[in-house]
Amino acid sequence: xxxxxxxxxxxxxxxxxxxxxxxxxxxxxxxxxxxxxxxxxxxxxxxxxxxxxxxxxxxxxxxxxxxxxxxxxxxxxxxxxxxxxxxxxxxxxxxxxxxxxxxxxxxxxxxxxxxxxxxxxxxxxxxxxxxx
Numbered sequence: 001x002x003x004x005x006x007x008x009x010x011x012x013x014x015x016x017x018x019x020x021x022x023x024x025x026x027x028x029x030x031x032x033x034x035x036x037x038x039x040x041x042x043x044x045x046x047x048x049x050x051x052x053x054x055x056x057x058x059x060x061x062x063x064x065x066x067x068x069x070x071x072x073x074x075x076x077x078x079x080x081x082x083x084x085x086x087x088x089x090x091x092x093x094x095x096x097x098x099x100x101x102x103x104x105x106x107x108x109x110x111x112x113x114x115x116x117x118x119x120x121x122x123x124x125x126x127x128x129x130x131x132x
Contacts, residue, residue: 001049003078005086007094009046015053023073042067042098045090047074047083054078057087059095059103067095069105088119 013033021028037044037058047055054075061067069091074083095103106126107115115121 003047003049003054003083003086005045005047005055005090007045007090008043009048011044011046011053011056016056019053019056019073019075020071022076023071042100043091043094045087045094047087049078055083055087057091059091061095061098061100065099065101067091067098067100067103069103072105084114085118088115 011033013031016033017028017031020026020031040060041058042061043059045055045057045059046053052075055073055078057072058070059067060070069088072084072087074087092103103121105115105121106128116123
């Protein structure tokens with residue numbers, strides 16, 4: 001069973017909503033991902049296995065040199081199989097090809113080994129204001 005990865009790959013909203021609900025442990029929501037990513041993102045990466053969406057990451061940007069990973073998600077049955085790492089690698093290539101100079105990500109503490117060890121991110125100082 002081969003997994004294919006595609007920069008700005010095709011997807012349907014229902015599949016991304018189901019994958020997001022599984023990845024972030026919440027009920028499915030009716031988000032219009034097509035409109036959102038086409039309006040605000042540099043790109044996104046899809047991972048499909050036998051026609052099933054098994055991975056997705058959104059690459060937002062500032063319109064210049066900064067790109068940002070958002071909503072990295074992998075189907076539960078394929079976690080720890082390298083899908084997330086390949087999603088991030090493909091996103092990195094897409095951002096680099098668009099002449100971005102930086103790729104940022106923020107994440108929960110339990111994901112440090114994934115982003116730092118598996119994907120090659122480096123720790124930086126950053127700031128955050130909680131708005132809710």
